[in-house]
Amino acid sequence: MADVMNVGVNLEAFSQAINAIQALRSSVTKVFDSLKDGMKNKETLEGREKIFITEFQDNLQSVNRDLNELERLSTLVGRPSESHPLHNSGLLSLDPVQDKTPLYSQLLQAYKWSNKLQYHAGLASSLLNQQSLKRSANQMGTSAKRRPKVQPSTLALPTQYVDDVISRIGRMFPDMSIELFRPNGTSAVLLVTLGKVLKAIVVMRSLFIDRTIVRGYHENVYSEDGKVKHFISLHVQVTDHATTALLHYQLPQMPDVVVRSFMTWLRSYIKLFQTPCQRCGKYLQEGLPPTWRDFRTLEAFHDTCRQ
Amino acid sequence: MGVTCVCQVPVAEGKSVQQTVDMLHKKLEQLGAIKQGNFWVDCETYHATGNATGQPSKLLYVMHNSETPLSSMALFEGGPGLTADANFDVLMVKLKSHFQNAKGHKVESRGTRYRYCDFLVKIGTVAMSSSARGISVEVEYCACVIPGDCWNLIKEFMQSFLGSSTPELPAVFTNKAEGLYTPVDCMDTMSQYLELFGKVRKQQVLPGSGVR
Numbered sequence: 001m002a003d004v005m006n007v008g009v010n011l012e013a014f015s016q017a018i019n020a021i022q023a024l025r026s027s028v029t030k031v032f033d034s035l036k037d038g039m040k041n042k043e044t045l046e047g048r049e050k051i052f053i054t055e056f057q058d059n060l061q062s063v064n065r066d067l068n069e070l071e072r073l074s075t076l077v078g079r080p081s082e083s084h085p086l087h088n089s090g091l092l093s094l095d096p097v098q099d100k101t102p103l104y105s106q107l108l109q110a111y112k113w114s115n116k117l118q119y120h121a122g123l124a125s126s127l128l129n130q131q132s133l134k135r136s137a138n139q140m141g142t143s144a145k146r147r148p149k150v151q152p153s154t155l156a157l158p159t160q161y162v163d164d165v166i167s168r169i170g171r172m173f174p175d176m177s178i179e180l181f182r183p184n185g186t187s188a189v190l191l192v193t194l195g196k197v198l199k200a201i202v203v204m205r206s207l208f209i210d211r212t213i214v215r216g217y218h219e220n221v222y223s224e225d226g227k228v229k230h231f232i233s234l235h236v237q238v239t240d241h242a243t244t245a246l247l248h249y250q251l252p253q254m255p256d257v258v259v260r261s262f263m264t265w266l267r268s269y270i271k272l273f274q275t276p277c278q279r280c281g282k283y284l285q286e287g288l289p290p291t292w293r294d295f296r297t298l299e300a301f302h303d304t305c306r307q
Numbered sequence: 308m309g310v311t312c313v314c315q316v317p318v319a320e321g322k323s324v325q326q327t328v329d330m331l332h333k334k335l336e337q338l339g340a341i342k343q344g345n346f347w348v349d350c351e352t353y354h355a356t357g358n359a360t361g362q363p364s365k366l367l368y369v370m371h372n373s374e375t376p377l378s379s380m381a382l383f384e385g386g387p388g389l390t391a392d393a394n395f396d397v398l399m400v401k402l403k404s405h406f407q408n409a410k411g412h413k414v415e416s417r418g419t420r421y422r423y424c425d426f427l428v429k430i431g432t433v434a435m436s437s438s439a440r441g442i443s444v445e446v447e448y449c450a451c452v453i454p455g456d457c458w459n460l461i462k463e464f465m466q467s468f469l470g471s472s473t474p475e476l477p478a479v480f481t482n483k484a485e486g487l488y489t490p491v492d493c494m495d496t497m498s499q500y501l502e503l504f505g506k507v508r509k510q511q512v513l514p515g516s517g518v519r
Binding site for chain 2: 196197216217218231232233234235271272273274276282283284286287288289
């Protein structure tokens with residue numbers, strides 16, 4: 001696997017370069033050794049000096065030769081491929097213990113698989129959309145040539161577009177305020193304040209809703225570390241329902257419709273404490289008000305009354 | 308920190324205060340509430356001295372609550388109130404010349420604290436000079452801070468264990484200038500307790516306590 005990735009490296013020149021480094025090291029050591037040993041024992045002073053200087057010059061010349069050889073080989077070696085296909089995760093390929101933790105190869109396979117899946121899903125959805133049961137003729141019918149066209153990916157939307165969509169949705173509902181933060185990178189985190197009833201933290205991934213957490217209106221959400229134990233069971237249950245809702249409202253091709261439907265559903269909680277359950281007529285069931293909101297009709301039910 | 312409602316439960320016919328309290332405990336435990344320790348609320352009365360002649364001296368009440376053990380609350384009846392830390396009592400000692408402690412008028416309510424889902428219920432015996440005078444019940448709904456929103460919910464809960472003794476919406480909320488839909492604070496709870504203690508004091512007038 002490593003050979004395939006480092007195609008730019010000439011392995012032959014690489015091994016020769018390593019040998020050249022060893023040769024250079026030994027010649028430099030020889031220089032310092034001869035200096036340390038000093039002049040050899042000869043009859044005359046000039047003789048000793050001459051031999052010493054000759055030896056010194058030889059050693060330095062061999063160092064020069066080795067250095068030139070090394071420089072020549074280093075130009076031949078070439079650079080490893082600069083563009084990591086996975087940016088920083090490509091550095092995982094440098095892990096020497098490849099058989100025990102084959103992270104990099106598995107990562108590459110996972111990415112290839114998900115890309116293929118997305119491509120196939122796009123093709124399938126465009127094909128299936130053509131087989132709609134609508135009788136009216138629309139421009140979909142003439143797309144025999146355009147059939148293999150792939151829908152643009154909705155996972156990598158520009159942040160400005162996400163901001164615009166969110167602010168438009170925020171203006172739709174006067175009693176719900178949405179604040180947008182980007183604490184880590186490009187994923188948006190929304191703080192939705194619903195009247196004086198509750199606050200919801202919605203984590204998004206481009207325009208798809210990833211996760212929600214519901215808190216009380218009076219609780220401090222700004223210094224949250226995610227590990228605080230919730231002691232109000234009402235909010236725990238509403239968080240569960242909100243997670244169910246975000247899994248229910250799914251439409252991959254039109255994520256802004258999804259966000260709008262989710263916000264409409266969330267807004268029905270404005271009268272969380274004031275509405276009795278539609279089925280049993282009471283306010284409380286086991287100490288909790290009706291926390292379930294039907295996905296289509298937005299009616300309030302107790303969690304135990306809903307089906 | 309939630310909407311609280313404090314009410315007084317009359318002692319049952321032919322029973323003592325302690326027996327009525329035990330009956331309430333049993334009803335709560337049948338509902339499924341869990342006991343979570345004890346609570347106390349106390350109230351001390353101070354006369355304001357040095358007033359203009361002819362005017363009745365204003366009474367300052369200094370109250371403590373075990374829910375906020377590090378705070379003291381000081382309020383005038385129906386008037387402004389303040390929240391300070393526990394050293395306020397020491398400050399009152401230093402202000403002896405302006406405010407005199409009416410030692411015999413200390414009222415306190417002590418009892419057990421129950422938790423049922425998001426509700427905190429505190430049933431206490433109101434005592435004045437260590438003689439039990441009545442029963443106080445405080446219900447706090449921790450999930451909501453707007454009294455107008457959740458009053459029906461709290462009332463339904465109280466009906467399930469208090470039966471006919473369920474009170475109406477406390478006057479402290481209806482008398483607020485901003486209306487029923489503003490968030491509560493701990494002063495509302497204390498005002499309700501003050502009202503209850505005032506009623507308890509009036510119930511059995513002690514000889515010589517012509518102040519109230």
